[in-house]
Amino acid sequence: MSKSKVTIEQLFELGAHFGHRKRFWNPHMEEYIFCEKNNIHIIDLYKTQEKILELYEAFKNFSSLGNKIMIVGTKRVASEYVKDFGEKTGMPYISHRWLGGMLTNWKTIKIPINKLLEYEENKSSGQLEGMIKKEAVMLEKEMKKLSLNFDGVKDMKGLPDALFVIDVENENIAVQEALKMGIPVFGLVDTNSNPTNLSNFIPINDDSSKTIRFVLDLLSEAILEGQDSARKQGLVQKLDGDKGPKVFSLNVAAKATQKPDDKSSKDASEEVAEVEVSEEKDDAPNESAAKKAATTKKPAAKKAATTKKPAVKKSTKE
Numbered sequence: 001m002s003k004s005k006v007t008i009e010q011l012f013e014l015g016a017h018f019g020h021r022k023r024f025w026n027p028h029m030e031e032y033i034f035c036e037k038n039n040i041h042i043i044d045l046y047k048t049q050e051k052i053l054e055l056y057e058a059f060k061n062f063s064s065l066g067n068k069i070m071i072v073g074t075k076r077v078a079s080e081y082v083k084d085f086g087e088k089t090g091m092p093y094i095s096h097r098w099l100g101g102m103l104t105n106w107k108t109i110k111i112p113i114n115k116l117l118e119y120e121e122n123k124s125s126g127q128l129e130g131m132i133k134k135e136a137v138m139l140e141k142e143m144k145k146l147s148l149n150f151d152g153v154k155d156m157k158g159l160p161d162a163l164f165v166i167d168v169e170n171e172n173i174a175v176q177e178a179l180k181m182g183i184p185v186f187g188l189v190d191t192n193s194n195p196t197n198l199s200n201f202i203p204i205n206d207d208s209s210k211t212i213r214f215v216l217d218l219l220s221e222a223i224l225e226g227q228d229s230a231r232k233q234g235l236v237q238k239l240d241g242d243k244g245p246k247v248f249s250l251n252v253a254a255k256a257t258q259k260p261d262d263k264s265s266k267d268a269s270e271e272v273a274e275v276e277v278s279e280e281k282d283d284a285p286n287e288s289a290a291k292k293a294a295t296t297k298k299p300a301a302k303k304a305a306t307t308k309k310p311a312v313k314k315s316t317k318e
Helices: 009-014 027-032 045-064 079-089 106-125 133-150 171-179 209-233 251-258 261-315
Strands: 017-019 033-037 040-043 069-072 162-165 185-189 201-204 237-241 245-249
Touching: 009 045, 009 209, 017 237, 027 033, 040 045, 045 069, 045 201, 069 079, 079 209, 106 133, 133 251, 162 171, 171 185, 185 209
Parallel strands: 069 162, 162 185, 185 201
Antiparallel strands: 017 040, 033 040, 237 245
16 A cells, blocks of 8 residues: 555544643653644654554455454444444454453353354244243343344454454553463554554554544455455465464365376385385394294293192192
8 A cells, every 4th residue: 555545634634643641641652752732742643654554564464364353442432433344354343342351261252152143043043033022032132232242253263363452551451361362462552552562553543533433444445455365366264163263275275186297106106115025024034033932932831831730749649
């Protein structure tokens, strides 16, 4: 993506340069602060532009390999845009509330997700219509509660490959869990946030709905572009339980199924024949040694039997 698509004028009109008050600032963001005006820090939009382009390419590369990027944004300003982002790209998302252990205790979190899927199946098959009205209402209420928390991750079969956070300070628990599980974290960072633990970030006003929508629209285009290139290359995504996604190429699999050349097949057959002959030679002396050992053991056993008999006879005479 070129800089012409993300101009400084656009970012200025969206209010992406407004940071927090001076007393709330984080010293780690000093590099990305342009100046101070009326006790409010102003973000350097040139660096914001560079970071947006970097994250665009990173998301494009991630999706081109079939990887999953979980987006987290539970703020009221961002929840609707996060949901739209997840539905448009097919990526897992959390837009209502982050539950502790979503990444570190995925097996336990999977239990209510299975309940939600079961309720949805019952509703689609029409089983709720045959139930008592009070029980049906209770099940629908429980299904709504579960869908608020798990609707964005109900199709996720394992841990994501990356995490994208709208507000690092607001989603601090999600960032800590991702770092504990070794998952790279990306996000939008304001002047009051600490970006040291993030793999990459965008210094921008994360409290404005306009800036959040603008960035998410660009990143969704990057993911869709990467997914299109993955389809053209013949890459297929394969989820293997809780171990995460694995990607293989259909072109490579087709090459593996092709028949080998005649020369290579002859060489392979000759090598197998040589191995079999060598194994027969090695087994021959082993067999002869085993026969000798068997013949030597028999007379020893007979001698032992003959020596024991007279001892028994003497005891009986006495």
